Amino acid sequence: MxxxxxxxxxxxxxxxxxxxxxxxxxxxxxxxxxxxxxxxxxxxxxxxxxxxxxxxxxxxKGKRTKFDLKLNPQGTIFQQKVWKELLKIPFGKTKSYLQQTKQIGDIKAIRAVASANGKNPIWIIIPCHRVIGSDGSLTGYAGGVWRKKWLLDHESGCKQQTLF
CATH class of the missing domain: 3.30.160 (Double Stranded RNA Binding Domain)
Incomplete structure (x- = not known):
């Protein structure tokens, strides 16, 4: 097709x-x-x-916090595993690369996990922007660190708006 x-x-x-x-x-x-x-x-x-x-x-527009789409990303078995873990990070929350690596089950694979995040083919929907450095820093993002910051600020703002 x-x-x-x-x-x-x-x-x-x-x-x-x-x-x-x-x-x-x-x-x-x-x-x-x-x-x-x-x-x-x-x-x-x-x-x-x-x-x-x-x-x-x-x-x-701040009206959606979860996507309901059929996804078909192309990648290696390891990349697919990493991307599935990204889908588990809730809207408005972040995880460090180390936390993500631990969830995958191999803390020695931190560079491979970071590389797979960088090759994420489905921007925003598979939320690699929610992965940050262990020290809270906004590390690399294929779309540019300024977009990563914008997305995290947007999600934070939307979450706060729903509380009131």
Missing amino acids: NLETIHYKSPIGIAEITGNENGIQSISVVNNDSLTTLINATSNTPNTLKNCVTQLDEFF
């Missing part, structure tokens, strides 16, 4: 979403200021991609 691509303009950049009816295969930020024409959904766009755009929009 052919992959389709759609773009979504978010507050932190243009997201390129790729997938088909088998699920979302990738979401990445497009660092291309020359991309002025966004590819919008058509009647031929798979529902999986349309639902992803809707849910991302709800997330950025």
Whole structure:
């Protein structure tokens, strides 16, 4: 089945979403200021991609804290294991790379876990932005550390708003 691509303009950049009816295969930020024409959904766009755009929009508007999408990330068995652990980190919470490594069951694999996080193909939905350094520092993020900070601040703000 052919992959389709759609773009979504978010507050932190243009997201390129790729997938088909088998699920979302990738979401990445497009660092291309020359991309002025966004590819919008058509009647031929798979529902999986349309639902992803809707849910991302709800997330950025502070109306969604959990995604309900069919995911189909491509990676090694180890990467898949790491990404599944990322999905367990609750909205508005963070974990250190060391904590994530312990949950996977091999504390010696911290560099491999960090590398797998860096290769996470599904931006925001698989929340690698919620993984921080053991000292609380905002370490690397494929979309840029400023986006990681923005996402963590956004989730913190949305969580606080729901308390009142």
